[in-house]
Amino acid sequence: MLRHLHIKNLALIDDLELAFERGLNVITGETGAGKSLLMQALALTVGGRAVAELIRHETQEAVVEAVFALEDPRITQLLEEGGYAADEELLVRRVISQNGRGRVYLNGAIATVTVLRQIGERLLHIYGQHEQQTLLEAEAALGLLDGFAGLGKRLEEMGQSYHTLRHIWTRLQAVTTGKAAAEARRELVRFQVDEIKRAALRPGEEEALRQEKTVLLNAEKLAQGAAAGEELLSTGEAALSDQLGRLLTRLRELARIDDSLKDIIVLLSSGLAQIEEAALQLRKYSERLQMNPERLEELDARLILLSRLKHKYGGSVEAILTLQAALEQELQRLEGGEESIVMLRQEVETAAAAAWAQAHTLSLARRAAAEILETRMTTELAALGMKGATFSVRFQAEKLDEAGEAMGEPFVRDTHRLRDTGCDCVEFYLSANPGEPLLPLAQVASGGELSRLMLALKALSVAVDEAPTLIFDEVDAGIGGAIAEVVGRRLKALAQQRQVLCITHLPQIAAFADHAYTVVKGTMKGRTVSSAKRLTRSEQLQELARMLGGVEITAEAKRHAREMLEGARRG
Numbered sequence: 001m002l003r004h005l006h007i008k009n010l011a012l013i014d015d016l017e018l019a020f021e022r023g024l025n026v027i028t029g030e031t032g033a034g035k036s037l038l039m040q041a042l043a044l045t046v047g048g049r050a051v052a053e054l055i056r057h058e059t060q061e062a063v064v065e066a067v068f069a070l071e072d073p074r075i076t077q078l079l080e081e082g083g084y085a086a087d088e089e090l091l092v093r094r095v096i097s098q099n100g101r102g103r104v105y106l107n108g109a110i111a112t113v114t115v116l117r118q119i120g121e122r123l124l125h126i127y128g129q130h131e132q133q134t135l136l137e138a139e140a141a142l143g144l145l146d147g148f149a150g151l152g153k154r155l156e157e158m159g160q161s162y163h164t165l166r167h168i169w170t171r172l173q174a175v176t177t178g179k180a181a182a183e184a185r186r187e188l189v190r191f192q193v194d195e196i197k198r199a200a201l202r203p204g205e206e207e208a209l210r211q212e213k214t215v216l217l218n219a220e221k222l223a224q225g226a227a228a229g230e231e232l233l234s235t236g237e238a239a240l241s242d243q244l245g246r247l248l249t250r251l252r253e254l255a256r257i258d259d260s261l262k263d264i265i266v267l268l269s270s271g272l273a274q275i276e277e278a279a280l281q282l283r284k285y286s287e288r289l290q291m292n293p294e295r296l297e298e299l300d301a302r303l304i305l306l307s308r309l310k311h312k313y314g315g316s317v318e319a320i321l322t323l324q325a326a327l328e329q330e331l332q333r334l335e336g337g338e339e340s341i342v343m344l345r346q347e348v349e350t351a352a353a354a355a356w357a358q359a360h361t362l363s364l365a366r367r368a369a370a371e372i373l374e375t376r377m378t379t380e381l382a383a384l385g386m387k388g389a390t391f392s393v394r395f396q397a398e399k400l401d402e403a404g405e406a407m408g409e410p411f412v413r414d415t416h417r418l419r420d421t422g423c424d425c426v427e428f429y430l431s432a433n434p435g436e437p438l439l440p441l442a443q444v445a446s447g448g449e450l451s452r453l454m455l456a457l458k459a460l461s462v463a464v465d466e467a468p469t470l471i472f473d474e475v476d477a478g479i480g481g482a483i484a485e486v487v488g489r490r491l492k493a494l495a496q497q498r499q500v501l502c503i504t505h506l507p508q509i510a511a512f513a514d515h516a517y518t519v520v521k522g523t524m525k526g527r528t529v530s531s532a533k534r535l536t537r538s539e540q541l542q543e544l545a546r547m548l549g550g551v552e553i554t555a556e557a558k559r560h561a562r563e564m565l566e567g568a569r570r571g
Helices: 035-045 073-081 113-120 129-136 138-149 152-176 179-199 205-217 219-235 240-255 259-288 293-313 317-336 341-383 402-407 447-461 481-494 537-549 555-570
Strands: 002-010 013-019 024-029 061-069 089-097 103-106 109-111 124-127 390-396 425-431 469-473 499-503 515-524 527-534
Touching: 002 035, 013 527, 024 035, 024 481, 035 061, 035 089, 035 124, 035 469, 035 499, 073 113, 089 113, 103 113, 138 341, 138 425, 138 447, 152 179, 152 341, 179 293, 179 317, 205 219, 205 293, 219 240, 219 259, 240 259, 293 317, 341 390, 341 447, 425 447, 447 481, 481 499, 515 537, 537 555
Parallel strands: 024 499, 024 515, 124 469, 469 499
Antiparallel strands: 002 013, 002 061, 061 089, 089 103, 103 109, 390 425, 515 527
C-alpha cells in the first residue's frame, strides 16, 4: 500500500509531499493544474520511463520518493533475493539527472530500473487511457480472463512445460541442423558447466555468507557488548562473581549455626560456576571478533557472484546445482555422441504431450470462467449505466502465418499454436445496446464504455492476484450524471478491498472519497508552481462546490455539494 509520496523538481512541481491512506483517495483540480504529474511521478516509482524533459527548469535533477507498506510476502522475497533490506516498509527513490544518468534506490541501496519494474508491478497498477485501450488487444483480454479465473498457478506450470519442450526442441534442432550447430551447443553447455563448477557452490552457502557479513559489519558493537558483559560478571569493581563469592563465604559461616542453609549454598555455588564460565566464554568470544575489511570484501564479492549466477541460471543456489547436474548429463551425451536424434524425438514427443495436455486443461478452465464472467459483466455493466448491454468472451481460431505453419509439430496442431500461456486466443465482444449485434470492442466501444468495462473487470477480479494499490486516471471519460455516481459507488466498493487512487473531474465521483486531495497551480517568485494538499471535510465541501458551480461558489452550489456528500456517506 502506498503511504507517502515526495516529489522534488518535477516539471511544475517544486517540492511536494502527500500521505495516502487505505480506502478511496480522490484527487481533483482544475484542468492543467498538474494532476497528470502525480501520475507520472507514481509511474516513475514502479519503473516507468524517465526523460530529462521532466526535470524542472534551471535545476539539475528531479527526485521522486515513495514509501510502500510491504503487505505481500512475495515482494519481501524478491527484495531479499536481490540482496535488499526488507522490513515492513519499502522506500523507493528515483533520481532523474540532466546528464541522463538516472539512479534507483531501494531502501537506500542502489538498484536497476529492471529490478524496480519487477517489484513495482506487485506494488501498484495504474489504469489510464492507455490501459483501457489494451482491452482492444487479444493478449490483454486473455490476461484479464486469466486474472478473473485465478489461473496464476496453472499458468506458471504451463510456462514451465512450454519452456521444457522448447529446450528439448532446441537440442533436437541443434543435432539435426548440422555439426556446426551441434558444436555451438556443445561449447555453450561446456562454458555453462565450467562457469558453475568454478563457483564451487554449496547448498545453504548464501545464508551462511549473509550471516557472517552481518556479524562482521557489527563486530565492534558485538565486541563492546561482550566486554561489557564480562566486566559485569567477572572483571568489574562490582562484579557479580565477587559479590556472590563474598555472599557464599558469609553463608558458610552461618551454616555452622544452621545447616539448613547448605541447600542454598549448593545452589549459589552452582550459579557462581556458571557465571564464571559465562564470563570466560564472553572473553573468548570478544577476542575472536575483529574488524576484517579484507574478509568483508571477499564476502561481498562472493555474494555478488552468487547473485549473478542466480539471475543467469536459477533463483537459488540449489536450483543452479540442479541445473548443473542436468547440463553435465547433456554435455556427456553431446561429447560422447549418445544424444541421438531418435532419443531426442522421443523426449520431444513426451514433453509435447504433457504441454498440450496442460494447455487443454487450461482451456477448459478458461471456458468455464468465461461463462461466469459474461454473466457477471452483463450485470455489472447494467449497474454502470449500460443497461441492455451484452458482454461476450470469444475463443478465436489462431491465424497462422507462414512461419507458424512451418513450425509444425510440436508447437502447432490444427488451428492452435502452443505458447507459454497455452493455446487459446481470446477476444472481448460487446453489444452496447439491445438488438445490436455482438462485435469486437474495437468496433463498438467508446472511450466512456471502455472506462466502465475496465472498472467492471477490476471490480470482479480484485480478489484474485492483484497489486494492493490501484490507480484510476480518466475513469470518468465520456460519462456524467447518474452514471458518474454509479462509477463512484463502484470505486468506493473496490476500495474496501484495495487502496484506490482516482483522478477525476466529476463531483459525483469525488463525493465518495474517503480521503480527498486537490491539485492547484499558482505563481511563486515569478514561476509557475503546481502544488497539492489533503483536504479537510470543510475544504472537501468547498472543492465539490467549485466543481459544481465553477469559479464563483454560490450558496446553491454549497447546498448541492453538501447533499452529494451526505448521500455518498449514506450509500
